[in-house]
Amino acid sequence: MSQSCIFCKIVAGEIPSKKIYEDELVYAFHDINPQRQVHILVIPKHHLTSLQDATTSDEPTLGRILSVANQLATEAGSPGGFRVIINNGDIGCQEVPHLHAHIVGGDQPVGPMLKRLD
Ligand code: 5GP
Ligand code: ZN
Numbered sequence: 001m002s003q004s005c006i007f008c009k010i011v012a013g014e015i016p017s018k019k020i021y022e023d024e025l026v027y028a029f030h031d032i033n034p035q036r037q038v039h040i041l042v043i044p045k046h047h048l049t050s051l052q053d054a055t056t057s058d059e060p061t062l063g064r065i066l067s068v069a070n071q072l073a074t075e076a077g078s079p080g081g082f083r084v085i086i087n088n089g090d091i092g093c094q095e096v097p098h099l100h101a102h103i104v105g106g107d108q109p110v111g112p113m114l115k116r117l118d
Pocket of ligand 1: 030031034095097
């Protein structure tokens, strides 16, 4: 655990969250500022800053994040599909430096993948 990491503190129960799911590898909770009707964050329980720092030893956790996504999205109200977004580092516009997959959806299409830069 990183002492200064807000998502590590959420996993440890030191900061409250609306928990959806937890197993030995990952923790899932509702985003505090949802961008769509369904907006879930799935994170490794151990501190991992981003995919920039991932190694082969993280593969079980990274696989679990994706393999639980459909169940979590369906149960949260997005049975017709969803989008998974992982922002990494400064160029990826990552704000919280503990890896997290956004699962976004609902009963409306989530929209274009990226807004074109002019
Ligand atoms: P990023 O831009 O790093 O990919 O996304 C960070 C996400 O974490 C944002 O969607 C933001 O709303 C969410 N977030 C930041 N702090 C908290 C928090 O304390 N609790 C919860 N539930 N979500 C948070
Ligand atoms: Zn952390």
